[in-house]
Amino acid sequence: MTRRRMLRQLMSDQRGLVVPGAYDGVSAKLVERAGFPVVYMTGYGVSASRLGMPDMGFAGLAEMADQARNMAAAVSIPLIADADTGYGNALHARRTVTAYEAAGVAGLHLEDQQLPKRCGHLAGKRVIPAEPDLVIIARTDAIAVNGFDDALRRAELAVKAGADMLFVEAPTTEEQIERVARAFDTPLLFNYAPGGRSPLLPFTRLRELGYALILLPVDTLFVAVRAMQAFLADLKDGGEVLPLAERCIPFPEFNELIGVAEQFALGERYSA
Numbered sequence: 001m002t003r004r005r006m007l008r009q010l011m012s013d014q015r016g017l018v019v020p021g022a023y024d025g026v027s028a029k030l031v032e033r034a035g036f037p038v039v040y041m042t043g044y045g046v047s048a049s050r051l052g053m054p055d056m057g058f059a060g061l062a063e064m065a066d067q068a069r070n071m072a073a074a075v076s077i078p079l080i081a082d083a084d085t086g087y088g089n090a091l092h093a094r095r096t097v098t099a100y101e102a103a104g105v106a107g108l109h110l111e112d113q114q115l116p117k118r119c120g121h122l123a124g125k126r127v128i129p130a131e132p133d134l135v136i137i138a139r140t141d142a143i144a145v146n147g148f149d150d151a152l153r154r155a156e157l158a159v160k161a162g163a164d165m166l167f168v169e170a171p172t173t174e175e176q177i178e179r180v181a182r183a184f185d186t187p188l189l190f191n192y193a194p195g196g197r198s199p200l201l202p203f204t205r206l207r208e209l210g211y212a213l214i215l216l217p218v219d220t221l222f223v224a225v226r227a228m229q230a231f232l233a234d235l236k237d238g239g240e241v242l243p244l245a246e247r248c249i250p251f252p253e254f255n256e257l258i259g260v261a262e263q264f265a266l267g268e269r270y271s272a
Contacts, residue, residue: 002133003076003077003078003079003104003106004078004106004107004133004134004135005133006037006077006078006106007038007078007080007106007107007135008133008135008164010037010038010078010212010213011135011164011165011187011212011213012187012212013212014187014188014210014211014212015207015212016203016206016207016211016212016213016214017037017038017212017213017214018036018203018214018216019036019038019039019040019080019213019214019215019216020034020036020039020040020216020219020220021039021040021041021042021045021215021216021217021218021219021220021221022039022040022041022042022045022071022220023041023042023045023046023048023049023050023067023220023221024046024049024050024067024070024071025070025071025073025074025258026074026257026258027220027221027224028041028071028074028075028079029074029075029257029258030220030257031075031077031220032075032076032077033257036077037077037078038077038078038079038080038106038213039071039075039077039078039079039080040079040080040081040082040215040216040217041067041068041071041079041080041081041082041105042082042217042218042221043055043059043064043082043084044082044217044218044221045217045218045220045221046059046063046064046067046082047059048221049221050063050067051063057084057085060087061087061092061095061096061099064081064082064083064084065096065099065100065102065103066103068081068100068103068104068105069102069103069104072103072104072105072106073104078106078107079104079105079106079107080105080106080107080108080109080135080137080213080215081100081103081105081107081108081109082108082109082217083096083097083100083108083109083110084110084111085110085111086110093110096108096110097110097134097136100134101134105134106134106135107134107135107136107137107164107165108134108135108136108137109136109137109138109139109165109167109189110136110137110138110139111139111140111141111167111169135164135165136162136163136164136165137163137164137165137166137167137189138155138158138159138161138163138165138166138167139167139168139169140154140155140158140167140168140169141169141170142154143168143169143170143171143172143176144170144197148171148176148179151168152168152179152180152183155168155180155183155184156183156184159184159186163186164186164187165186165187165188165189165212165213166180166184166186166187166188166189167188167189167191168180168188169191170191170193170196170197170198171197171198172197172198172199173199174199174201177190177198177199177201177206177209178209181209181210181211187212187213188210188211188212188213189211189212189213189214189215190206190211190213190214190215191215191217192214192215192216192217193217193218194218194219194222227247231244231247
């Protein structure tokens with residue numbers, strides 16, 4: 001079974017599958033090693049880790065597709081990738097889908113924001129006027145712009161246009177979360193963003209409501225940044241790195257994670 005078909009099967013089960021976010025090859029490998037069957041490439045995390053900049057459209061198609069290609073190649077599980085607005089008009093969106101498909105992603109989501117776009121849980125957004133294997137997830141950010149009813153209308157239009165999954169971004173109340181679940185039979189994605197605009201219901205409740213995927217877009221990035229902050233602060237205060245060694249993954253273990261032995265073996269095979 002291909003990774004795209006695996007993702008479709010997992011979506012169709014509609015069991016509230018938890019999908020952690022990752023932002024590079026190593027974090028994607030860690031998600032897979034932890035036993036999760038799907039990993040998500042977060043645009044917020046890619047922009048922050050690759051550029052050191054906020055998720056406001058600074059990372060373009062070339063950078064995002066390149067990151068998706070590297071992450072998809074690093075794992076054997078399906079990768080869902082953030083494709084932002086498609087990076088332009090309808091023609092650009094078509095090229096984006098082609099580029100992401102070539103990069104090996106199993107699914108992507110496109111949103112209805114105008115440029116310059118913003119993270120779904122930041123204020124000040126604007127939205128546009130209103131059978132391949134690749135899974136197309138239609139995202140709408142209309143709640144923060146035109147209101148909840150317009151978001152439902154846009155989601156319905158996306159279903160009619162053939163979207164495989166719906167991503168109604170940033171509902172602000174539990175009632176809105178429930179109304180989205182009642183309104184559609186199409187598989188639904190819930191964006192479980194810490195510190196965002198949506199109430200973070202227990203996973204069990206989201207599963208009861210029928211959400212197919214529960215996306216954890218930035219938790220791995222936030223955990224990594226907090227750990228690095230603490231390490232650097234203690235290094236600055238103490239002036240020595242050896243007392244902090246227990247915080248680090250051992251060098252052999254990290255080499256095993258990134259496949260050093262396999263690459264050496266391949267090198268020996270080819271040199272022979």
